Amino acid sequence: FLTAAQAANPALAVLSMHYPISWRYEEAKPWFNDHVLAWDASLTAGGTVVMNPSVLARGGSGGYFVSGRSLDIAYDGELKKTRWTSRLVVGTVHPSELGRAGSGPLQVRQHALVPVALPGTPCLDGPDDIAEGVEDVRLFARAGAVFLLGFSKLPAAPGADGDCKGASVVRPVLARLDAASAAPSVEEGSLEVLERGGGGAPAVDKNWMPWADGGEEGYLYFTSSVEPHEVLRRRAGAGGGAPLEVAATTSNPAFARWWRSKGVALSGGSPVVRHPGDAAHLYGVVHYQTAYRYYENAFIRIRAAPPFGVAAASCAIPLAGAPREGKRAPGSSVAFVSGLDVDAGGAFVVSYGVADARGRLTTLAKAQVDALFACSASNA
Numbered sequence: 001f002l003t004a005a006q007a008a009n010p011a012l013a014v015l016s017m018h019y020p021i022s023w024r025y026e027e028a029k030p031w032f033n034d035h036v037l038a039w040d041a042s043l044t045a046g047g048t049v050v051m052n053p054s055v056l057a058r059g060g061s062g063g064y065f066v067s068g069r070s071l072d073i074a075y076d077g078e079l080k081k082t083r084w085t086s087r088l089v090v091g092t093v094h095p096s097e098l099g100r101a102g103s104g105p106l107q108v109r110q111h112a113l114v115p116v117a118l119p120g121t122p123c124l125d126g127p128d129d130i131a132e133g134v135e136d137v138r139l140f141a142r143a144g145a146v147f148l149l150g151f152s153k154l155p156a157a158p159g160a161d162g163d164c165k166g167a168s169v170v171r172p173v174l175a176r177l178d179a180a181s182a183a184p185s186v187e188e189g190s191l192e193v194l195e196r197g198g199g200g201a202p203a204v205d206k207n208w209m210p211w212a213d214g215g216e217e218g219y220l221y222f223t224s225s226v227e228p229h230e231v232l233r234r235r236a237g238a239g240g241g242a243p244l245e246v247a248a249t250t251s252n253p254a255f256a257r258w259w260r261s262k263g264v265a266l267s268g269g270s271p272v273v274r275h276p277g278d279a280a281h282l283y284g285v286v287h288y289q290t291a292y293r294y295y296e297n298a299f300i301r302i303r304a305a306p307p308f309g310v311a312a313a314s315c316a317i318p319l320a321g322a323p324r325e326g327k328r329a330p331g332s333s334v335a336f337v338s339g340l341d342v343d344a345g346g347a348f349v350v351s352y353g354v355a356d357a358r359g360r361l362t363t364l365a366k367a368q369v370d371a372l373f374a375c376s377a378s379n380a
Contacts, residue, residue: 054339086133
């Protein structure tokens with residue numbers, strides 16, 4: 001844990017860390033600003049939770065545009081299953097609130113529920129709980145538009161109409177979002193289920209990382225696997241249903257060996273962004289589980305030039321994880337990063353869900369993120 005000297009010197013504190021990380025949120029709290037996102041009470045009445053936020057910095061004094069997953073959890077007595085209903089909610093955070101010191105709540109203002117009309121109907125049969133709606137939305141801006149990338153559980157056979165015979169799939173869903181109007185909405189006709197060219201998608205195809213920056217102009221890029229690093233792309237103006245092509249697949253043997261030795265698998269998390277102080281790399285946040293539902297999150301650096309190899313991973317980011325609520329998991333610690341952007345001052349803005357029950361937003365200076373990389377043995 002942090003000594004008094006380390007607490008007074010953030011760089012020293014981070015450089016002293018070793019995997020597995022023992023430097024937890026309470027010890028790190030003086031080091032950075034971290035805030036609960038407080039949504040309007042009308043959204044959270046009756047046990048509804050708003051979790052897994054994603055944030056976009058609007059630039060200047062425009063504040064931050066935030067999305068969240070509004071989740072209702074209810075037991076369906078007729079089907080004898082738990083029904084998880086997800087809705088997309090958006091709002092704004094004023095920059096003056098984020099800029100103040102401490103860890104008090106940030107009020108999300110001008111909130112609005114955004115309907116997302118998914119294809120098909122949820123699977124009502126099979127052994128699993130019923131999952132409806134779009135999950136774990138990542139907001140990102142690219143090619144002059146604001147996009148949302150989410151994931152949804154859908155019938156494996158189109159038109160199954162709720163009777164999936166136990167066969168369902170999880171697929172990435174993309175849409176353009178009209179974020180500038182007083183009533184944000186999904187642009188008509190823009191929502192689509194993303195498909196890989198040539199097929200071969202796994203039954204659960206999620207945790208993609210959309211690229212806000214990098215790659216060739218006129219294309220949308222996605223990291224679909226961290227190690228090996230698989231990058232998919234498609235022309236930005238292609239119509240719905242146009243398949244994605246593999247832009248690059250790379251592997252860093254030393255990097256892969258180190259993570260395998262720790263017995264963890266890296267999965268995608270946030271959007272991929274560029275920092276103005278590092279032209280050679282792109283940045284993202286990935287997650288892994290050291291035990292069942294015990295999450296850690298780390299930054300990765302991706303080489304900005306093709307073939308876009310992963311250059312390094314950082315030590316774990318000290319986030320405010322907490323045991324899972326709703327459907328409890330004893331011994332769990334859930335902190336799941338789903339949002340990343342860089343604000344006008346060059347700070348990384350990280351948004352993440354906690355305990356499957358609420359959201360938080362934190363800022364990290366570039367020097368702090370560099371220190372997290374400096375401490376990690378994965379970069380040897």
